Amino acid sequence: MAGGGVTDGGMTRVARPTMNDVARLAGVSLKTVSRVVNGEGYIASATAARVEAAIAQIGYRRNEIARRMRPGQESTDLGLLIGDLRNPFFGGVAAAVIAAAHAGGYGVMIASVDEDPTAERHAVEGLISRQVAGLLLVAGGEDFGFLADEIGLGTPVVFLDRPAAGLEADEVVLANEAGAREGTEHLLAGGFTRIAIIVAASRHSTGERLRGYRNAISAALGEVDESLIVQLDKGSAEEAEAAARTLLAAPNPPDAVFATTGFVTLGLLRALDGRTDIGIVGFDDLPLADMLPVPVTVLSSEPTELGTLGVRTLFDRIDGDTTPPRHHEIQPRLVVRSSGRPRSP
Amino acid sequence: MAGGGVTDGGMTRVARPTMNDVARLAGVSLKTVSRVVNGEGYIASATAARVEAAIAQIGYRRNEIARRMRPGQESTDLGLLIGDLRNPFFGGVAAAVIAAAHAGGYGVMIASVDEDPTAERHAVEGLISRQVAGLLLVAGGEDFGFLADEIGLGTPVVFLDRPAAGLEADEVVLANEAGAREGTEHLLAGGFTRIAIIVAASRHSTGERLRGYRNAISAALGEVDESLIVQLDKGSAEEAEAAARTLLAAPNPPDAVFATTGFVTLGLLRALDGRTDIGIVGFDDLPLADMLPVPVTVLSSEPTELGTLGVRTLFDRIDGDTTPPRHHEIQPRLVVRSSGRPRSP
DNA sequence: ATGAAAGCGCTAACAT
C-alpha cells in the first residue's frame, strides 16, 4: 500500500520548479534567487523584482527538505509523541503544542502511540530520523535511556505529563500528589467519610495520586481502610465501571469515590446508573462534566499549560540553554462543581 | 524565540553519525552500508554483520531528510490540515488519520488552523514545502485553486469533511442533507411539530443540513415556518446558547430543536437550564452525551471513517491512481438516545 | 558481491 513505484498512469511526472529554474528564467544566478527568497544581503530592486516575477510565474516554493540538509541549518519541525487524540486530555495537549510551535515558526510532526513501549520507541526513532529540532514526549515507556545519545547529539527532549524514565531530561509534569490530596480533602470537607479510590494502571502517575489520597485520609481519619483502595489493571473505562459496581455492591460500601483518571471517572459515572448519593472527585476534566445530572468536580490536568510550557522549555534548549535538566510542576486546578458536596435528599 | 544561533554554551556540537562514518568503521564502502540499511542487493553475511555492528556501535540512524532529496524518492510523510484538536470531531479525525498513516508506514505533519483562510493557505504551503507525499485537508477556505498546480506536480490532495472549494479534487464528505433529514424525521416521528433549527456559520456544510431539515419539514408538515430557522454568525457555543434562549423565550416557542453542529448542541443544552421538555437532535456526537439528564440523540459524523477513508484515497493516489477525482460520501449515523422522543411528564 | 562517481536543491564561504 502506497509503497508502489512511480507508475504514473503513463504520464510523465512533472518536476517541481527549483531555484535553478527561477534563476534561468530571471537571468540571474542561483545565489541571487536564494538571496531574494531569504531576504538576505543587498540586491538591486530591479533584480529582486525580476526574480519575484519569475517565482510567481513558475510557482516556485522553497524546498524545506533541501534547505535542512545544510549543516547548521536547524530543522523547523518539532516532534510530538502522544497517545490517542480522542482522549480529550491528549487532544488538549496536542492543540496547545501545535499552537505554541506555530507561534514560534515551527511545524509539528506527530506520532500517536498508546501504551506500547516498543511502538513508542519506534515512533520516537521515526521522529528523530526526520531530523526534528526537538522532541516532546507524552510517553509511558519504562526506559528512555536510548535517548541520552540523541540529546548529547543536540536534539533536546522534553517529557510531558509523565516523568523522564531512565534518563535525566527536562520534564513538565503535574503535581499529582498535591492535586489528589486536595481532591480528597474536598470530599472530606464535604462530610464524606468512607472515601474509596479507584487507581488506574500504575504506568500513569497514579502512584503519586494514590499517595496524595493516603496522606489526606490518614491526616483526617487517622488510618486508611485498604479495602477502599481498588487497583485497576489497564485502567479502561470498562474496567473501572466493573470495579465500581463491585465496590458499590459491597457490604460496607463507600459514600464517595476518588477517580484517578478521566477514563476511571467515566466508568464510575456509568456504574452509578443514575444514583446521586455518592460523592465524586475525578482527576482530569471531562467535556460536558458540568452538564451531567450531578456536575462532576474534578482536578483539571491543565493540558494547555502543559503543552505551552513544554514547547517553551524546548525552545529554550533549541536556543542553546545548557543548564541542567529542569523539572517543572504544574498545579492541577480543582474545579468545584457539585459532586463533591453532600447531597440534600 | 528558538531562532537563535548554534551557541552551545561553549560545547562543540557533536555531529550525528552518517553512513560514511559507519562505512569507515566497518571498513567497507558507503554504498555497502546503504545496501545493508535498505536490505537491498546481495551482500555477504559477514560484511552485513560487520556493518550492523558498526551501526549499533555508533548509534547510526538513517537521515530521512537526506534520503528524501533524491529525485523519485517519495517522502513518507502525509500532511494534515485540521482545526482545533480540542474539538472532539477533529480529534477523532486526526486520530484516525494518524493511525491509518502509521499502518501504511507514513508519518504525519500536522498543521492546525481554525477558520482563517489566510492562515490556512500559509499552513498548506508550509506542508507542501516540506515535500509531503500527500495532503489531507479539513479546511474552510473558499478557494483552493492555488493547489491545482501542486496536484499537477504530483502531490495528491484529499479534502475531508468539507468539499474541495475552487478546484477538482478528491473529497470525502458527509451526506449532510440526508443526515439532517433523517434527524429531523426522527423528531417528527417523536411527535414534535414545532421543530426549530439553529444553523451554525455557513462556512460549514450547514447549508446542506438546513436543506435536509427543510425537506423533512415540508414533506411532513407542508410548509416551513421561517421564524423557526435561526442562522448564527460564527457558530460558537456561546452564540448558540444566546440564540437558543431567545428562541425558547419567544411567544410561540418551538417544542424541539435541531442543532447543526456539536458546538450548537452544547450551547442549546446550556440554554435549556435543566428543562427536559424540548426535543433535541444534534449533528456531531458529543462525549458523555449518553450520560446527560436527557441523553442526546445525535447524528454521528463518523470521524474515524472519514479519516480512514481519506488516507486510503490518498494512498491510492500516491500509488499512481490517475482516475478522475472521486467524491466519497459517508452516511452520518443516527444514534438514538432519548432526547428525540416525547417526554412523559 | 562490492565500489566510485555523480547529483538531488539548497546555503555558506569566498570571490568579483
Added chain:
DNA sequence: ATGTTAGCGCTTTCAT
C-alpha cells in the same frame, strides 16, 4: 550587488 564553488547525506547509475 552578484556570481562560483563546494558540499550536506543519501541513492542511483555504472563499473568491477
